Amino acid sequence: RKEVEQDPGPFNVPEGATVAFNCTYSNSASQSFFWYRQDCRKEPKLLMSVYSSGNEDGRFTAQLNRASQYISLLIRDSKLSDSATYLCVVNEGYGGGSNYKLTFGKGTLLTVNP
Protein backbone atom coordinates (compact mmCIF):
# COMPACT_ATOMS: atom_id res chain seq x y z
CA ARG A 1 0.00 0.00 0.00
CA LYS A 2 1.36 3.41 -0.94
CA GLU A 3 1.30 5.76 2.04
CA VAL A 4 2.41 9.17 3.13
CA GLU A 5 2.89 9.65 6.85
CA GLN A 6 3.15 13.01 8.58
CA ASP A 7 3.69 14.28 12.10
CA PRO A 8 0.25 14.02 13.68
CA GLY A 9 0.45 17.44 15.36
CA PRO A 10 -1.12 19.75 16.22
CA PHE A 11 1.69 22.26 16.51
CA ASN A 12 1.15 25.41 18.56
CA VAL A 13 3.95 27.94 18.27
CA PRO A 14 4.42 31.65 19.08
CA GLU A 15 4.89 34.24 16.39
CA GLY A 16 8.47 34.33 15.20
CA ALA A 17 9.18 30.69 15.99
CA THR A 18 10.74 28.22 13.61
CA VAL A 19 8.72 25.09 13.00
CA ALA A 20 9.56 21.94 11.08
CA PHE A 21 7.23 19.36 9.57
CA ASN A 22 8.39 15.87 8.67
CA CYS A 23 6.96 13.40 6.23
CA THR A 24 7.88 9.90 5.06
CA TYR A 25 6.62 8.07 2.01
CA SER A 26 6.57 4.37 1.26
CA ASN A 27 6.68 4.27 -2.55
CA SER A 28 10.29 4.37 -3.68
CA ALA A 29 9.12 4.98 -7.28
CA SER A 30 7.68 8.38 -6.37
CA GLN A 31 9.02 11.14 -8.58
CA SER A 32 7.38 14.38 -7.48
CA PHE A 33 6.90 15.85 -4.04
CA PHE A 34 4.89 18.80 -2.79
CA TRP A 35 3.72 20.70 0.24
CA TYR A 36 0.20 22.09 0.19
CA ARG A 37 -1.50 24.23 2.80
CA GLN A 38 -5.19 24.00 3.57
CA ASP A 39 -7.03 26.65 5.52
CA CYS A 40 -10.08 25.64 7.53
CA ARG A 41 -12.95 24.63 5.25
CA LYS A 42 -11.04 25.69 2.14
CA GLU A 43 -9.36 23.87 -0.72
CA PRO A 44 -5.70 22.82 -0.55
CA LYS A 45 -3.32 25.28 -2.19
CA LEU A 46 0.11 24.46 -3.50
CA LEU A 47 2.77 25.88 -1.22
CA MET A 48 5.92 24.42 -2.72
CA SER A 49 7.11 21.78 -5.11
CA VAL A 50 10.08 19.96 -3.59
CA TYR A 51 13.10 19.66 -5.83
CA SER A 52 15.68 16.95 -5.47
CA SER A 53 18.31 19.36 -4.19
CA GLY A 54 15.98 21.09 -1.77
CA ASN A 55 14.60 24.55 -2.31
CA GLU A 56 13.76 27.73 -0.49
CA ASP A 57 10.98 30.27 -1.00
CA GLY A 58 11.24 33.17 1.40
CA ARG A 59 10.65 31.84 4.91
CA PHE A 60 9.91 28.33 3.66
CA THR A 61 12.51 25.64 3.01
CA ALA A 62 11.77 22.17 1.70
CA GLN A 63 14.18 19.25 1.76
CA LEU A 64 14.03 15.84 0.13
CA ASN A 65 16.02 12.76 1.08
CA ARG A 66 15.29 10.03 -1.46
CA ALA A 67 17.46 7.44 0.25
CA SER A 68 15.46 7.77 3.47
CA GLN A 69 12.20 8.55 1.64
CA TYR A 70 11.81 11.61 3.79
CA ILE A 71 10.55 15.13 3.08
CA SER A 72 10.62 18.13 5.37
CA LEU A 73 9.24 21.66 5.46
CA LEU A 74 10.80 24.36 7.60
CA ILE A 75 8.99 27.61 8.33
CA ARG A 76 11.08 30.41 9.80
CA ASP A 77 9.79 33.51 11.58
CA SER A 78 6.23 32.16 11.80
CA LYS A 79 3.38 34.57 11.13
CA LEU A 80 -0.19 34.39 12.34
CA SER A 81 -1.20 33.89 8.71
CA ASP A 82 0.83 30.66 8.58
CA SER A 83 -1.84 28.98 10.71
CA ALA A 84 -3.23 26.18 8.54
CA THR A 85 -3.01 22.46 7.92
CA TYR A 86 0.11 21.46 5.96
CA LEU A 87 -0.24 18.51 3.63
CA CYS A 88 2.66 16.39 2.43
CA VAL A 89 1.94 15.11 -1.08
CA VAL A 90 3.73 12.54 -3.20
CA ASN A 91 3.11 11.42 -6.75
CA GLU A 92 2.94 7.69 -7.30
CA GLY A 93 5.64 7.53 -9.93
CA TYR A 94 5.94 6.77 -13.59
CA GLY A 95 4.05 4.12 -15.45
CA GLY A 96 0.56 4.26 -16.91
CA GLY A 97 -1.88 6.19 -14.81
CA SER A 98 0.36 6.29 -11.77
CA ASN A 99 2.10 9.32 -13.18
CA TYR A 100 -1.03 11.34 -12.57
CA LYS A 101 -1.90 10.24 -9.09
CA LEU A 102 -0.99 12.09 -5.95
CA THR A 103 -1.11 10.59 -2.48
CA PHE A 104 -1.87 13.03 0.30
CA GLY A 105 -0.81 12.80 3.91
CA LYS A 106 -3.46 13.50 6.50
CA GLY A 107 -1.89 16.84 7.29
CA THR A 108 -0.42 18.58 10.29
CA LEU A 109 -2.32 21.45 11.88
CA LEU A 110 -0.23 24.49 12.73
CA THR A 111 -1.49 27.29 14.95
CA VAL A 112 0.69 30.36 15.32
CA ASN A 113 -0.19 32.33 18.44
CA PRO A 114 0.32 36.07 19.06
Added chain:
Amino acid sequence: SQTIHQWPATLVQPVGSPLSLECTVEGTSNPNLYWYRQAAGRGLQLLFYSVGIGQISSEVPQNLSASRPQDRQFILSSKKLLLSDSGFYLCAWSFLPGQGKRSYNEQFFGPGTRLTVL
Protein backbone atom coordinates in the same frame (compact mmCIF):
# COMPACT_ATOMS: atom_id res chain seq x y z
CA SER B 1 -3.92 32.28 -16.27
CA GLN B 2 -5.88 29.19 -15.38
CA THR B 3 -8.94 29.14 -13.14
CA ILE B 4 -11.13 26.31 -11.89
CA HIS B 5 -14.75 26.63 -10.87
CA GLN B 6 -17.00 24.34 -8.88
CA TRP B 7 -20.65 24.56 -8.01
CA PRO B 8 -22.60 24.53 -5.92
CA ALA B 9 -20.50 25.64 -2.95
CA THR B 10 -22.72 23.87 -0.43
CA LEU B 11 -25.43 21.28 -0.81
CA VAL B 12 -27.78 19.50 1.58
CA GLN B 13 -29.46 16.44 0.12
CA PRO B 14 -31.67 13.67 1.52
CA VAL B 15 -30.55 10.06 1.46
CA GLY B 16 -31.54 8.39 -1.80
CA SER B 17 -31.61 11.58 -3.84
CA PRO B 18 -29.49 12.09 -6.97
CA LEU B 19 -26.36 14.23 -7.14
CA SER B 20 -24.65 16.27 -9.81
CA LEU B 21 -21.56 18.37 -9.12
CA GLU B 22 -19.90 20.32 -11.88
CA CYS B 23 -16.36 21.51 -12.37
CA THR B 24 -14.97 23.63 -15.21
CA VAL B 25 -11.47 24.81 -15.99
CA GLU B 26 -10.54 27.92 -17.93
CA GLY B 27 -7.29 29.05 -19.47
CA THR B 28 -5.81 25.72 -20.50
CA SER B 29 -6.48 22.90 -22.93
CA ASN B 30 -6.39 19.14 -22.41
CA PRO B 31 -5.95 19.24 -18.65
CA ASN B 32 -5.95 16.15 -16.49
CA LEU B 33 -8.97 16.38 -14.21
CA TYR B 34 -9.58 14.83 -10.79
CA TRP B 35 -12.35 14.39 -8.24
CA TYR B 36 -11.42 14.02 -4.57
CA ARG B 37 -13.43 13.64 -1.41
CA GLN B 38 -12.32 14.79 2.03
CA ALA B 39 -14.39 13.40 4.86
CA ALA B 40 -14.42 15.23 8.19
CA GLY B 41 -11.04 14.85 9.90
CA ARG B 42 -9.61 12.68 7.15
CA GLY B 43 -7.23 13.02 4.24
CA LEU B 44 -8.04 13.54 0.60
CA GLN B 45 -9.26 10.46 -1.23
CA LEU B 46 -8.95 10.33 -5.01
CA LEU B 47 -12.27 9.22 -6.52
CA PHE B 48 -11.81 9.63 -10.29
CA TYR B 49 -9.35 11.04 -12.75
CA SER B 50 -9.56 11.79 -16.45
CA VAL B 51 -6.85 12.31 -19.06
CA GLY B 52 -9.25 13.24 -21.87
CA ILE B 53 -12.84 13.60 -23.04
CA GLY B 54 -14.80 10.47 -22.21
CA GLN B 55 -11.83 8.87 -20.42
CA ILE B 56 -12.57 8.17 -16.77
CA SER B 57 -10.60 6.07 -14.32
CA SER B 58 -12.19 5.10 -11.03
CA GLU B 59 -10.10 4.70 -7.93
CA VAL B 60 -12.59 3.32 -5.43
CA PRO B 61 -15.77 1.27 -5.79
CA GLN B 62 -18.74 3.33 -4.72
CA ASN B 63 -22.10 4.60 -5.83
CA LEU B 64 -20.56 7.63 -7.52
CA SER B 65 -19.72 8.09 -11.19
CA ALA B 66 -17.91 10.73 -13.21
CA SER B 67 -18.16 12.01 -16.75
CA ARG B 68 -16.16 14.36 -18.94
CA PRO B 69 -18.45 15.52 -21.74
CA GLN B 70 -16.15 18.38 -22.79
CA ASP B 71 -12.42 19.00 -22.57
CA ARG B 72 -12.63 21.31 -19.58
CA GLN B 73 -15.78 20.03 -17.88
CA PHE B 74 -15.87 17.29 -15.26
CA ILE B 75 -19.06 16.08 -13.59
CA LEU B 76 -19.53 13.93 -10.49
CA SER B 77 -22.85 12.14 -10.16
CA SER B 78 -24.80 9.72 -8.07
CA LYS B 79 -28.18 8.15 -8.64
CA LYS B 80 -28.85 7.58 -4.93
CA LEU B 81 -26.89 9.29 -2.18
CA LEU B 82 -25.85 7.50 1.01
CA LEU B 83 -25.16 9.06 4.39
CA SER B 84 -21.51 8.10 3.92
CA ASP B 85 -21.32 10.31 0.82
CA SER B 86 -21.21 13.42 3.01
CA GLY B 87 -17.95 15.30 2.69
CA PHE B 88 -16.00 18.02 0.97
CA TYR B 89 -15.75 17.31 -2.77
CA LEU B 90 -12.83 18.85 -4.57
CA CYS B 91 -12.12 19.04 -8.27
CA ALA B 92 -8.56 19.55 -9.40
CA TRP B 93 -6.64 19.91 -12.65
CA SER B 94 -3.07 19.43 -13.76
CA PHE B 95 -1.06 19.91 -16.90
CA LEU B 96 -0.27 16.86 -18.98
CA PRO B 97 3.32 15.75 -18.33
CA GLY B 98 5.63 18.06 -20.23
CA GLN B 99 2.88 20.57 -21.00
CA GLY B 100 3.41 22.94 -18.11
CA LYS B 101 6.46 24.97 -17.26
CA ARG B 102 7.70 22.01 -15.28
CA SER B 103 6.48 18.44 -15.38
CA TYR B 104 6.11 18.01 -11.66
CA ASN B 105 2.42 17.09 -11.83
CA GLU B 106 1.23 19.79 -9.48
CA GLN B 107 -2.52 19.75 -9.07
CA PHE B 108 -4.63 22.86 -8.58
CA PHE B 109 -7.88 22.67 -6.71
CA GLY B 110 -11.24 24.31 -7.10
CA PRO B 111 -13.06 25.86 -4.14
CA GLY B 112 -14.95 22.63 -3.40
CA THR B 113 -18.52 21.60 -2.69
CA ARG B 114 -19.49 20.80 0.88
CA LEU B 115 -22.12 18.05 0.70
CA THR B 116 -24.27 17.00 3.63
CA VAL B 117 -26.50 13.98 3.20
CA LEU B 118 -29.29 13.74 5.78
